[in-house]
Amino acid sequence: MTADSLIDEHFHHLELLIRLEAEAEKQEDLRDMQRHLSAGAEASGSSLVNLVIRDQDAGFGGSILLTLGKRNQNLSMPWTRLGTGSPVILSEEGRNGSPESTTGWRGVVSRLQKETIQVAFAEWPEAGLLAESERPTFRVDRSSDEISRQRQRQGLEKARRAKDTRQAALRDVLLGVRAATFRPIEHAPMLDKNLNDSQQDAVRFALTAEDIAIIHGPPGTGKTTTLVELIRQIAQNGQCVLAVAPSNLAVDNLLERLLAAGENAIRLGNPARVLPELRAHTLDGLLENHPEMRMARKITREAYLLRDQASKYTRARPAPGARQALRQEARQMLADARRIEDQVVEHLVSATPIVCATTTGLDGRLLRDRVFDWCVLDEASQGTEPVSWIPLQYADRLVLAGDPFQLPPTILSAEAIAGGLAVSLMERLMDTPGPTIARRLVVQYRMHQAIMAFSSTEFYEGSLIASPSVSTHLLRDLPGITSNELTGTPVSFIDTAGASYDETVEPDGDSRFNPMEAELVLQKAQALLDAGLAPDDLAVITPYSAQVRLLRERLRQPEIEIDSVDGFQGREKEAIIVSLVRSNPDGEIGFLEDIRRMNVALTRARRKLIVIGDSATITSHPFYQRLVAYFDTIGAYHSVWEE
Secondary structure: OOHHHHHHHHHHHHHHHHHHHHHHHHHHHHHHHHHHOOOOOOOOOOEEEEEEEEEEEEOHHHOEEEEEEEOOOOOOOOOOOOOOOOEEEEEEEOOOOOEOOOOOEEEEEEEEOOOEEEEEEOOOOOHHHHOOOOOOOEEEEEOOOHHHHHHHHHHHHHHHHOOOOHHHHHHHHHOOOOOOOEOOOOOOOOOOOOOOHHHHHHHHHHHOEOOEEEEEOOOOOOHHHHHHHHHHHHHHOOOOEEEEEOOHHHHHHHHHHHHHOOOOEEEOOOHHHOOHHHHHHEHHHHHHOOHHHHHHHHHHHHHHHHHHHHHOOOOOOOOOOHHHHHHHHHHHHHHHHHHHHHHHHHHHHHHOOEEEEEHHHOOHHHHOOOOEEEEEEOOHHHOOHHHHHHHHOOEEEEEEEEOOOOOOOOOOOHHHHHOOOOOOHHHHHHOOOOOOOEEEOOEEOOOOHHHHHHHHHHHOOOOOEEOOOOOOOOHHHOOOOOOOOOOOOOEEEEEOOOOOOOOEEOOOOOOEEOHHHHHHHHHHHHHHHHOOOOHHHEEEEOOOHHHHHHHHHHOOOOOOEEEOOHHHOOOOEEEEEEEOOOOOOOOOOHHHHOHHHHHHHHOOEEEEEEEEEOHHHHOOOHHHHHHHHHHHHOOOEEEHHHO
């Protein structure tokens, strides 16, 4: 196969996978719509119903913010998969609680609180939406992100067509047409003097890359710290960096650390998807306070006044062509205002050495023809390969950072998964034979060594080393914590086998929950609180959304986070309780078969990890056989009959 045919085949295949996933999302939306017609519209976590508008406000960049809450003000928001940054559709409900029509207003969730949800819109919804006379109710539904899909296709097509350019050369390396090259450089001293040897080695190795380098960061090993150092070294050399990640939270984390280090960085993307404390550093936030933009807004207001004047009825007949002249003048003024805004945007983006954005939030109209010396792609293993090609059209070199043994990309289509869409670019490159282009970070700063050891052996060839600062720390070492068996040991596994802790399938859904296991979770949570642990130092993780909802209903401590495994990627707490849920005579474990998600669940705790599950069910899988055996080896195994 020639190089050209290999390239064409690769990108055509990725395009096919995008189409398969788009169809799966469409079918999922149809299934959601069917659920919407039933009383359990909110059960899927993708919808909120029976809402009224509580407040209206203006947001960054001229966006419109609507705050909605339940019509019954005594009700809180139910459990939902929606969160800050989720694309949604707001629509008016009919009298039976169903959507009035299939049309609605597209927006982005800007804030989610216990009793309200705030949605940001690019422009005012139709006037009837805000009418108060009929007191309509509304619903908010998750929406697919078509702009993201369009940008993926554009990125793939641009890479496929590239000829005799730097992008073509980088593409050929990523597809194995030619080998990656590295060049010796003079080692500069580290700006952060606290980096360990493996972090320093990863930074220096990445800086030698002419094409691609990978930084493999297992849990707690300071990947973000390493990337911040790398980006600062690049900026110090007078080069520019495009710093991206698949999620808004990961981008915000990078931006926050870069700003704290004194770097000049700008954040692209909808301000509603950015942490409030960082919005002043978004493009919209900087535009809001730019002196030339005040002139543009003044011109815009005057243009609207002229347009209104041209439309007003007057007793006296206006001179021939007068109205047309006013409209033409208004159009010209609006064009002038847009030209000023475009000039300011181009200046802000081109003059800033570090530009931060999500991979799908890169807007070619803002970046124009700018080419960055480097693209640093964080959490690269969480994005699909088509997503990773979006930023590559804007950079000469690429650094991928992440961990393919943690959360993979979320894919709905089984056919697309079979075709390889769940394999990230980073994972594919790490599995490609040939000279290594990766460096692994090995010192972790989060977990007690007993919490770390199983994952280290299972996923990282036993290479992880617990820093002395965390290797033996326990809950009882914290101020105000009572010393007992629970707080004086790092790991506990409570086996519910033989105790009839049976799982239950959620009515009108396919998720599962385990009521008796939930009660045991509550008991253990209360025991930790009684020992003096602060509620916000404790979290409960479970793979099943139905168990999340059940625990949130029963646990009366709002400071204790209860979430899915996906919600805790990159997070940590002093103590974590993991509820495995599955308990059945057939040894079926469902979601638990994705051992990468379990790797995430097992590595969120700093000082105390409690796992609750049915060994008779879960050990049908070899991974859990080894896990239960490990718990037994370190003296962490307990039967529920001991409780």
